[in-house]
Amino acid sequence: MIPTSELVERIRAEAPRVPLICERLGIDTERLVVEGDVGLTEQNVLSYAARRIEIAEALQADPDAEKQGLLGIERDGRTLRWRPGKTLTYVVWRPSFPNDQEYRAVVDGMASAVSDWQSICGIRFEHVAAKDTDEGLKLGDVTFPVLRQAGGGTTVAMAFFPDEPLDRRVVWAFDGFFDTDGPFSPVGVMRHELGHTLGFRHEHIRPETPEDFAPENMDHVIELTGYDPRSVMHYLGRNVGDPQLRFTESDRIGARLVYGGPDAEFSYAD
Numbered sequence: 001m002i003p004t005s006e007l008v009e010r011i012r013a014e015a016p017r018v019p020l021i022c023e024r025l026g027i028d029t030e031r032l033v034v035e036g037d038v039g040l041t042e043q044n045v046l047s048y049a050a051r052r053i054e055i056a057e058a059l060q061a062d063p064d065a066e067k068q069g070l071l072g073i074e075r076d077g078r079t080l081r082w083r084p085g086k087t088l089t090y091v092v093w094r095p096s097f098p099n100d101q102e103y104r105a106v107v108d109g110m111a112s113a114v115s116d117w118q119s120i121c122g123i124r125f126e127h128v129a130a131k132d133t134d135e136g137l138k139l140g141d142v143t144f145p146v147l148r149q150a151g152g153g154t155t156v157a158m159a160f161f162p163d164e165p166l167d168r169r170v171v172w173a174f175d176g177f178f179d180t181d182g183p184f185s186p187v188g189v190m191r192h193e194l195g196h197t198l199g200f201r202h203e204h205i206r207p208e209t210p211e212d213f214a215p216e217n218m219d220h221v222i223e224l225t226g227y228d229p230r231s232v233m234h235y236l237g238r239n240v241g242d243p244q245l246r247f248t249e250s251d252r253i254g255a256r257l258v259y260g261g262p263d264a265e266f267s268y269a270d
Ligand SMILES: [Zn+2]
Pocket: 037, 038, 192, 193, 196, 202
């Protein structure tokens, strides 16, 4: 088994680096990108490497481990989620975009993705469009901004988990997001990224996944449904993943377990 220190060195050497710069919002950092759209700070590489080794060892010990799917994040035995009734507000911050066309593509992609999530579980998003052009926008004015960042390499977009600090609560759209020849549907990409913002992790981090996807760095996972190779949270691989990143029945069930049914299903007796 490869020692942790060696894996850390390898990740530092091989993982692509994405500069994340938005000085006006106080963000100016570089992240190591693993698994396509998971950004690690230098400090997190160690725990990520340790987690990879832990999972590899678990697989060696029990290659027939049960396949489980839509993955939540566990903290103290409970599933991490936004509190009931919270509306996640966002802006698509126009000053970070080079032109209206790209800005529009993200506004539209977000609107569809948001409406899709709201149709399968009890979560609410609100686009605070009046602040899209606010030059003086500050972190914390909304739950998260969606920012355009030049570059990104093979990373198309990147998001955050609910318990991350304010300066990481950003959905980033990179060059690849606007590549019309790319394999992914832009709305699908936003559905996937919003899944992270709601606390869902990559479906393919299970060691049982029939492709060579590396597991993620975070500590705890809650298995919400059976393993689902077509989940919106699954990457593309040979015979697995869906370039449209649509919701599957397991996604719906898992999302409802965490957030309950869509608000539209309920009304209140007088
Ligand atoms: Zn992802």
